[in-house]
Amino acid sequence: MTGTLRRQITQESINRYGELNGDNDQLHYDAEYARSRGFEGTIAHGLMLLGTVTELAVSRMGSAWFEQGYVGLKWIAPTHAGDEIVVAIDDAGKIEVYAAAGRVVALGTATSAGGGPSDQTSGSE
Amino acid sequence: MTHPSEIKPREGYARGTRPSEFIVGTRLPAVHFTVTRAIVVDYCAAIGWKVMPTRDGRPLAPTTVLTLYQTAILYRRFLPPQGVILREQEWWWKGLVWADEDTTVEADGEVVDRFERRQKQYVKWAVEFRTNEGRPIASSLCTLYIPGGSS
Numbered sequence: 001m002t003g004t005l006r007r008q009i010t011q012e013s014i015n016r017y018g019e020l021n022g023d024n025d026q027l028h029y030d031a032e033y034a035r036s037r038g039f040e041g042t043i044a045h046g047l048m049l050l051g052t053v054t055e056l057a058v059s060r061m062g063s064a065w066f067e068q069g070y071v072g073l074k075w076i077a078p079t080h081a082g083d084e085i086v087v088a089i090d091d092a093g094k095i096e097v098y099a100a101a102g103r104v105v106a107l108g109t110a111t112s113a114g115g116g117p118s119d120q121t122s123g124s125e
Numbered sequence: 126m127t128h129p130s131e132i133k134p135r136e137g138y139a140r141g142t143r144p145s146e147f148i149v150g151t152r153l154p155a156v157h158f159t160v161t162r163a164i165v166v167d168y169c170a171a172i173g174w175k176v177m178p179t180r181d182g183r184p185l186a187p188t189t190v191l192t193l194y195q196t197a198i199l200y201r202r203f204l205p206p207q208g209v210i211l212r213e214q215e216w217w218w219k220g221l222v223w224a225d226e227d228t229t230v231e232a233d234g235e236v237v238d239r240f241e242r243r244q245k246q247y248v249k250w251a252v253e254f255r256t257n258e259g260r261p262i263a264s265s266l267c268t269l270y271i272p273g274g275s276s
Contacts, residue, residue: 007173017171020164021193022130026207037208046211047192051172054189063178065218066188072215117217117251117266 002090005056009044009099011081017045044079049087049097049106056087057095057110065112073097073108127158133197134204141206143273144239144246153198153234153250157257160228165190177224184224188263189216191230191254195265198234198252208272212247219261229257237266246271 014028023045026033031041050073058065073095079085083099089110097106165186169177178185192214196205222228234252241247248271254262 013171013173020129020167020171021196022128022133022135023196024135025205025209026136027210047189047195047214048172050192050214050216051168051174051187051189054187055172055174055176058178058187059176063180063185063221066178066185066221067218069218070216071218072213074213075211117215117264 002088003056003060005052005059005087007052007085007087009048009079009081009083009085011042013048014042014044014081017048021045021047039078040080042081044081044083046075046079046106049073049075049079049085052085053087053089053095053097053106053108053110056089060089061110061112065110068112069110070113071095071108071110073106075106077103077105079105127160127194128164129158129193129197132156132158132194132201134200136205136207136209139204141273142203142271143206144248144271145273147203147236147239147248147271149236149239151202151236153202153236153252155231155233156194156198156201157229157231158194160186160190160222160230162225162227164193165222165224168193180221186222186224186228188218188222190222191232191263191265194230194232195252195267198232199236199250199267203236206272210270211267212270213266213268215266217264219263220256222262230262231255231257238268246273
């Protein structure tokens with residue numbers, strides 16, 4: 001059974017996250033600059049999505065997941081201010097993150113497997 | 126208390142590192158910081174985390190609170206340019222972070238790869254997070270797109 005979690009991404013939430021983590025990259029705050037770089041507008045911090053993915057993962061796998069779990073996420077498209085994201089994780093641990101109009105923005109895996117980078121990597125692209 | 130912005134060099138205040146200047150094998154020196162209860166609260170509010178996990182009735186911090194500090198490990202050695210894009214993250218969780226106490230953390234790492242795909246330059250680095258007492262908390266691998274053209 002697939003679990004899902006929805007979250008609204010706003011410019012305010014992007015600003016709040018950036019203020020907290022100290023990220024001053026103008027792609028997150030300056031729409032004109034972001035458009036000059038080929039985006040539709042300002043983009044969310046990718047790690048905001050990882051946080052939401054993790055919230056859903058731990059709700060499905062329990063707190064023990066934070067002792068020996070794994071999560072990997074690859075971003076394939078930007079999330080913009082104003083997008084509502086939908087995170088979905090199925091029973092096999094497959095992660096899909098959608099934004100507006102079903103556009104896939106990230107894919108990944110969450111498992112209860114432990115280990116470390118030398119034991120399990122998804123490779124570069 | 127360590128606010129992430131206190132230990133992370135910010136984009137736009139100095140020339141950022143060009144892709145070719147990231148040297149594979151470079152060790153990223155240890156950074157020490159304290160994840161306080163207040164930081165955990167602020168992190169959960171910033172990402173909209175609704176339901177805190179618990180263990181035996183005690184609140185756990187989302188271990189992803191460490192992501193707030195992750196780029197500081199790289200950027201203290203290689204100053205960040207504007208326009209960096211997150212490409213991929215992998216995390217292996219190894220120990221709990223409690224939400225009702227402060228946790229002192231030591232983190233260090235290494236640049237493990239630099240590669241080009243479709244005329245874009247990427248850098249991959251690893252970070253190990255542990256408590257100051259040496260208890261492992263997490264391992265991570267992160268891949269970033271670094272603007273600046275082909276090497």
